[in-house]
Amino acid sequence: MNKDHQLSTDPYKGVRDFYPADQFIQSYIFEHMSRTCELFGYEEYNASVMEPTDLYLSKTSSEIINDQSYTFSDRGERSVTLRPEMTPTLARMIAGKSRDIPFPARWYSIPNCFRYERTQKGRLREFWQLNADLLGVSSIEADAEIIALAHAIMRSFGADERNFEIRVSDRRLLDAAYDAIGIDADARADVTRLLDKRDKMEDFDGKLAKVIGNNAQRLVDMLDSTTSTAYLEQLRSQLNAIGVGNMIVDTKIARGFDYYTGMVFEVFDTSGENRRSLFGGGRYDNLTQMFGGEAIPAVGFGMGDVTMRDYLETHNLMPSYVPTTELMLCVVDASAMSHATKLAHDLRLDDVSVAVNFSGKKIGDQIRQADKMKIAYIIAVGEQERNSGQYTIKNLATGHELTTSADKIADHLFSAMG
């Protein structure tokens, strides 16, 4: 080992280590996402984190792929990109087997994605993002289901409807206004991006005027005069019928991306200080066309782990750590070690998660260690137990003890002894 250069224990810039307590939170978030998706009939899929760079070129601006992605050449001089998002991968997979997939298809995945950019609150270089998509149908019921799914996941985390709201709009509103005013195709993407940031931007009017001149005021007036549409009201009524009561129409919601074609939505944190956007999605009916086949209508959303973790912290919804290890066998002296490992083996056959303490430390230290690891139960194993066949289960939280024979230990643990 080179003495001049001490290896750092820090993770790479912008990515996280997940120590057991962190991974517990991560798993908690993933499990609620997965479980809720599956309750709605969504099937899980996955893919490699590496994609050919070409996949992102047609759909994405060159600045983004050049400056904000992890792109490198492999040994065969192919250009490879670590996926910055999942949707192109999904479109690729769907288009590749479109004849074999029964539509409508309901798919979800929780991939990690990479973006090479400056880190800040809620934004890291590696994040995980639930992607849930409903493909092959363009009906309003599909739009409603996607929003209801997003709502159900928030509820599964314990979020109250008062603590978040679902702002919904429709890209067709924008397109109609663009048509009416005669904004040319080149300017539309820029105008949409401006509109998307309208509330948080300074001098919005000035910047808009720069792009479309004196049509700016007409456009703003036209959009502001539209408070809702028949479609959005129908969507609201469908959502009400399936338990979603916090949808609001907000025609200022645009979403930054060009590929949306219909309903768009964004979920906001409504807690006092930061009423920020948590995640969102919408309908994109043309995306699979880039693979040359027919267009497959689709609607979906992406929900990031970093933002959700922040939300859970803000609203005191973080779960407390519970280790999967239920029991630690504390070995009183070295001569009892083989007896303890045999007992552990038998308990595992009875489905008990059990660890044997190999430390050789004093029994008190072993108990302290089990307590620090938040393990619920310990059994001291020594000469007494070996001779008598009787074991004392101790609950570390309450201090209660219960003595029983080896074959009854599992039953007692599962019947939630105090």
Added chain:
RNA sequence: GCGACCGUGGUGUAAAGGUUAACAUCGAAGCUUGUGGAGCUUUUGAUCUGGGUUCGAUUCCCAGCGGCCGCCCCA
């Protein structure tokens, strides 16, 4: 890519242009050779990196790196 603030043991804090960088906590050992949470004793362990100013820099200055926050961007 731009800007603000920050960088002292594993963690949280303190101090000072000049003797041995302090406190708490955690870790290790013991008081206590079969039962944890308290107490006491002992003990390991730190000034991000490089350059400059200076007799002397961990402290001041510059750069880099890292953190955090904002902007840009957000596929």
